[in-house]
Amino acid sequence: HIEIDDDALDHLVNVANGDARAALNALELAVETTGPPASQSAGQSVNRSAIHITLEIAEESIQQRAVLYDKEGDYHFDTISAFIKSLRGSDPDAALYWMAKMVYAGESPRFIFRRMIIFAGEDIGMADPNAISVAMACAQAFEYVGLPEGRFHLAEAAIYLATAPKSNSTFAFFDALTHVKEEADSGVPNHLRDANRDKEGFGHGEGYLYPHAYRDHWVAQQYLPTSLQGKLFYQPSDQGYEARIRHDVARKREAQLAAMLAQEADSPGHDAAGVGIEVFTFSPDDPARERWLQRTVSNAGAHLGQLRDRVLDNARLSRHSLVLDLKAGSGLLTWEAVRRTPEGGVYALAHSSRDAEALRQMAAQLNELERPFVLEGTAAQLPELGARAADTLPQLPQQFDALVGHNALLEEPDKAAFVSMLNAHLLPAGRLSLAERIAKQNQRLYNLVDLAELDADLCSRIQQAEEAIYADDDDPLVNWDAPTLIAALEKEGLTVTHQIENDAQQVQITEALLARWFAPKGAAKPSYAQHLSAYLSPAEIDQVATLFKRQLLNKTIEWKAQTLYLQVENLR
Structure with a gap:
């Protein structure tokens, strides 16, 4: 009483x-x-x-x-700070102690729950997406039962949060917010706009690829505004749930990045006609928009992801393999090789200082033991590269378990001799695994249009002019096909297996692309029009250009190509 x-x-x-x-x-x-x-x-x-x-x-x-406990004084703030830091430090004992101090002193449980709910999003986040559910459920249970039994729910929430994996990757939102504050409004890309409004007048929603219609419910498609192409906000941690998704996130990004970079005009994938699917020349007025448009409608990212997996599967890597990426570029093969050989070593040959610097910056995000060794040069320079990098890298191996590459042979004049040289850099039972685009089998432009409205003689000369592009015996891009290369390699005494794959990619025919095809003299590489000029008069070329524009402009077409998957095994 x-x-x-x-x-x-x-x-x-x-x-x-x-x-x-x-x-x-x-x-x-x-x-x-x-x-x-x-x-x-x-x-x-x-x-x-x-x-x-x-x-x-x-x-x-x-x-x-x-x-x-003084709620208005330093002790109040110091105690809640100690509680949060104990949660962040994954110390459930300390977290329970500081929470008990607050509860005993009369702190409102609602205040404590509010801080734990914030903590679940800020300090655990995607490492354990269930953390927010547990915190909310415990808070609701406390409201239902009250004190003193509600202390069980305080304790349950605190223990769960303290023992959960931690990640602060949700801070990515604030990086995005900073960009939004600082950038000029670039609007919403056309294919992402509401197709229910102004679709016919402005093409809203046109070109949008519905992910559920594709394998794994994903398609390489641009969702950021043009000015932010390639920008990364979210970086998954290596904790909890994020550890399970980080490789998948990285693989999709790498495939998209490779597809984007492969479209740049200075890419070595340029074919003799200047019309290769991997490369486009863009107008100087709006290059980013053109790259974005092609990336939006293209399935190149998914295609390159499949190519990457196939090349590395054919290399038969083990966890301790030594791997050399012969032409690293954006790192399409490099990063996946790093994931597959955690106990081995990966070396990436960058053929330009720009590629080398980009690879080093991306490698810096990995743990030191996981980073690939980035070298600037070519496979033919391996001995001197080892001497040049002696101060910054461990001894560069001269032989590897696997050599991998994408379009590593395209510009080599004597491809069989080059492969024979590469074979000398394989350890016994090592494998060379390549994917090479067969430019000789590239899509012919005259097959994209209906030439029936032109006279038969002009049609014949158009076809002759384009076929002549691929009959140049002095051009290493087109002077070979799969049978001739395989025969040359076997003549070198190499043990070769190969597969040929036909594929088709979606390409948007834009004003800029048509302008490149029909560019006058003066371009870095001869344009399609310049090749036609050996067989057609200027007036006839104008007639063909008008036909192409009328039939193809703003249309999405299938661009056919052929890829050779090549494996050489060192049996010595």
Whole structure:
């Protein structure tokens, strides 16, 4: 039984400041800090079986609580800080201790739950997406049962959060927010706009690829504005759930990046006609928009992802393999090789300083033991590259378990001799695995249009002019096909296996692409029109250009190509 004087009750009410739970907590403390009835003064006229709370007792109990915990002072903020840091440090014992300090001092459980809910998103995030659900469920359970049983839910939430894997990758949003604040509004890309409005007038939604219609419900498609192509905000950690998804996120990004970079005009994948699917020349006025448009409608990212997996599967890598990427470029093969050989070593040959620097910057995001060794040069320069990099790299191997490459042979005049040289850099039972685009089998432009409206003689000369492009015996891009290369390699005494794959990619025919095909003299490489000029008059070329524009402009076509997958095994 409890008796409380009126002035003591008024004091407790004033201290609680309108908070019923705080008033109850204050009353509980007053009772707990008051001795048994027998110890109270004999001169007092009170019920000896009751605990009597006087103003003096109430003031003393509140003073004790204030000494322990001052909500308006530093101790309040220091204690919640210690609690959060204990959660972040994955120390459940310390987290429970500091939370007990707060609860005992009368801190509102709602405040503690609010901080834990924030923590679940800020410090755990995608490492354990269930953390936010646990925190919310415990908070709701507390509201339902209240004190004192609700302390179980406080403890459950704190223990779960303290022991969960940690990641602060959700800060990626604030990087995006900074970009939004600083950039000029670039609008929403046309293919992402609402197709229900202005579709016919402005083409809203045109070109959008529905991911569910593709394998694995994903297609390489640009979702960022043009000005932010290739920008990365989200970096998955190596903790918990993110550890399971980070490789998949990286693989898709790498495939998209490779597809984007392969479209640049200075790419060595340029074929003799200047019309190769991997490369486009863009107008100087709006190069980024042109790259974005091709990347939007193309399935090149998915195609390159499949090519990457096939090349490395054919290389038969083990966890401890030594691997050399012969033409690293954006790192399409390099990064996957790193993932497949955690106990081995990966060396990446960059053929330009730009590629080398980009690879080094990307490698810096990995743990030091996981990073590939980036070298600038070609396979023919391996001995001197080893001497040049002696100060910065461990000894460069001169033989490897696997040599891999994508279009590593295209520009080599004597491909068989080059492969024979590469074979000398293979360890016994090592494998060379390549994917080479067979430019000789490239899509012919005259097959993209209906030539029936032209006279038969002109049609014949158009076809002759284009076929002549691929009949140049002095051009290493087109003076070979799969049978001739395989025969030359076998003549060198090499053990060769190969597969040929036909594929088709989606290409948007734009003003810029047509302008490149029919560019006058002066371009870095001869244009399609310049090749036609050996067989057609200027007036006839204009007639053909008009036909192409009328039939193809803004159309999406299938661009056919052929890829040779080549494996050479060192049996010596």
